[in-house]
Amino acid sequence: MKIKQNSKIKQVEVAEEGAKNTRKKILIGSNGGSKNIIMRYFTIAPGGHSPKHSHNWEHLVKIESGKGIVVGKDDKKVEVSEGYSIFIEANEMHQFQNPFEENFEFICIIPNINKT
């Protein structure tokens, strides 16, 4: 068993092309012994966004704080806020945007396929 305080976990800027004002923490990952599943915590500051992309693994998302826009297929946009859960299938185009005035925070769980 591994118990962590999230506030003590290092937060890093997402350097991936297409990301802006987006920071990430690995709450539970392979260096903590989780071989199959990774739990990440994202904070998108006002004006920021994740890359608009698709990939061959799914996302399980739960909004933790603030609100934002999730962009899906055909650029469909949906506003989401604390209390929403989102499942994004493998190979589905998606992006998270924060056009609002407070941080947009969510957890995003993925299978551990060497992507953190």
Next chain:
Amino acid sequence: MKIKQNSKIKQVEVAEEGAKNTRKKILIGSNGGSKNIIMRYFTIAPGGHSPKHSHNWEHLVKIESGKGIVVGKDDKKVEVSEGYSIFIEANEMHQFQNPFEENFEFICIIPNINKT
């Protein structure tokens, strides 16, 4: 993409032997198309607890609200509260207890092996 409001998801009492005052919602699961990973939300009311058990799949836990006790190997007890994450390995003995006066709420992610 599937977007849900958690407040509209049905909550059920955990009927498993050894569980007390414990309710569960499936935020994202196989009936929403998630084949590999399931995200559940647990609420343990004051005086309640999950079963004390082990099984051959892991748990990725993030405390969402309140506080509780997580019991591990050799009955070691640790108090956890909002802002903590816990990784429980496959086959590790564990239990969640709520001896406090407010609901203890957490998400618990598991691989999808026909266990919800």
